[in-house]
Amino acid sequence: MQAARERAPEVSMAQASSTSSRAALESARLAPFGNPYLEVTAERGGQGVTKDLTVNGTLWMPMELSGQGRSRGREAQDFVLLHGALLEQARASAAARLLQAYGLVVVATERKAVLVELLANARSEADLLAERMKRGDAIRPDASLAGMEVARQEVLLAETEADLVRGRADLARVVGRDEVTETLGSSRPPSLSAPRKLVKGGTTPHARALAAEAHFHASAAERWRREGKSTLSVGLSAGRGDYGETRLGGGVAYAFPTFRTNRPESARAAAESVRASTEQRIYESVAERQLRSLRREQEEVTAALAVLTSKALPAAEDAVRAVRETYAAGKVELLSVLLSQRELSTLSLRRLELLARSWQLVAEYVEIAGDLP
Numbered sequence: 001m002q003a004a005r006e007r008a009p010e011v012s013m014a015q016a017s018s019t020s021s022r023a024a025l026e027s028a029r030l031a032p033f034g035n036p037y038l039e040v041t042a043e044r045g046g047q048g049v050t051k052d053l054t055v056n057g058t059l060w061m062p063m064e065l066s067g068q069g070r071s072r073g074r075e076a077q078d079f080v081l082l083h084g085a086l087l088e089q090a091r092a093s094a095a096a097r098l099l100q101a102y103g104l105v106v107v108a109t110e111r112k113a114v115l116v117e118l119l120a121n122a123r124s125e126a127d128l129l130a131e132r133m134k135r136g137d138a139i140r141p142d143a144s145l146a147g148m149e150v151a152r153q154e155v156l157l158a159e160t161e162a163d164l165v166r167g168r169a170d171l172a173r174v175v176g177r178d179e180v181t182e183t184l185g186s187s188r189p190p191s192l193s194a195p196r197k198l199v200k201g202g203t204t205p206h207a208r209a210l211a212a213e214a215h216f217h218a219s220a221a222e223r224w225r226r227e228g229k230s231t232l233s234v235g236l237s238a239g240r241g242d243y244g245e246t247r248l249g250g251g252v253a254y255a256f257p258t259f260r261t262n263r264p265e266s267a268r269a270a271a272e273s274v275r276a277s278t279e280q281r282i283y284e285s286v287a288e289r290q291l292r293s294l295r296r297e298q299e300e301v302t303a304a305l306a307v308l309t310s311k312a313l314p315a316a317e318d319a320v321r322a323v324r325e326t327y328a329a330g331k332v333e334l335l336s337v338l339l340s341q342r343e344l345s346t347l348s349l350r351r352l353e354l355l356a357r358s359w360q361l362v363a364e365y366v367e368i369a370g371d372l373p
Contacts, residue, residue: 001095001372007176008094014087021083028073034062034231045242056239060253066229075219078212085212088370089205096367098174099189103359104167105180106187111352112160118345119153125337126150149338156349189358190372191302192295192365204287205370210280217273221266228262230255287368294368298361301354308351316344 005011040057126146172180233253241247323340327333366372 001098003175004094004098005091008090008097008174009176010090011087011094012176014083014090018080018083018087021080024076024079026076028069028076030069030072032064032069034064034233036061052242052244054239054242056237056247058235058237058251060233060235062231062233064231066226068223068226068229068231071219071223071226075216075223078216078219082209082212082216085205085209089209092205092367092370094174095371096363097170099366100360100363101167101170101174102184103187103189103356103363104163105171106184107352107356107359108160108163108167109184110187110355111349112157112164114348114352115153115157115160118341118348119150119157121341122146122150122153145335145338149341153345187352187355189298189355189362192298192362192373204284204368206368207280207284207287210276210283214273214276214280217269217276221269221273224262224266224269228257228260228266230257291365291368294361294365298358301358301361305351305354305358308347308354312347313344313351316340316347320344 036059038057038059040055042056043054044052126149130146168180172178235251235253237247237249237251239247320337320340323337327337362372
């Protein structure tokens with residue numbers, strides 16, 4: 001899980017986005033001054049009224065007086081925090097994908113061992129019947145049924161091999177490796193019945209990401225409102241009159257925020273903040289119920305596994321032994337033996353399906369909670 005949290009493709013991409021988001025902090029370092037601009041005019045009077053050319057130059061310096069710089073800084077900080085929360089969400093998703101792939105591999109590995117044993121028994125049965133048919137001690141339909149059972153087990157084994165290829169590829173991808181060749185551990189998934197603090201106040205990665213998104217949009221709305229207020233420009237002028245005299249002066253300029261105040265942009269950002277906050281509240285309530293549901297579901301799956309392991313499988317094994325003894329005594333047909341063996345095979349594979357389902361429940365739990373209980 002540690003490797004997945006550090007090297008999974010989605011984590012690497014989220015890490016890159018988080019790193020690039022820090023460039024927004026440059027906006028917080030901007031001085032509260034705009035770019036100075038120079039305005040130069042030249043005039044000459046007509047009909048000999050003035051003596052010469054009048055030249056005047058004014059240097060204007062815009063200044064932010066409404067806290068625009070502070071609002072940009074808050075927005076930049078919230079932007080970085082948002083990408084940090086998205087990185088944590090990506091790590092939770094990578095951990096969930098790891099558990100899903102790990103569960104697929106360990107269950108498929110055990111299923112392969114079961115199917116290899118079942119296939120060996122089926123082939124032994126088919127070879128025995130083929131020899132007996134050559135001696136005239138068995139009929140062709142029995143040999144055909146035995147061959148069909150061999151083919152069925154071969155198909156199941158090939159499907160399991162395909163599952164192993166997919167599972168190992170997913171496992172290698174999520175831990176950032178070319179392939180995974182190690183022998184994995186037990187097929188028993190972690191238990192979700194351990195006590196855990198309930199989801200409150202945005203403790204899940206997804207809820208924290210939604211909360212960070214709401215804060216970012218709120219900061220963006222405030223920044224749009226601040227920037228909707230015009231800057232004050234201070235100007236210094238110098239020039240030469242038409243008589244050659246030096247002219248010095250100064251002034252201020254201000255654009256009244258009457259028609260363009262960034263209201264549409266601010267309203268859109270505020271609406272996005274409300275939307276993210278609403279999603280966060282809904283997700284928190286749903287996530288808490290879902291975590292409880294996943295725990296209860298795994299408890300039921302575990303109970304089914306216990307019944308299957310302690311009662312159903314031993315009973316099926318006893319039934320297979322009894323039918324084989326009866327068949328050896330010539331009192332039942334081969335079809336009864338094959339049906340009992342198929343029932344044992346079905347129960348053995350059903351146990352593995354329940355294990356795979358339990359692994360899926362653990363993966364869904366980690367996807368929501370961000371970690372194992």
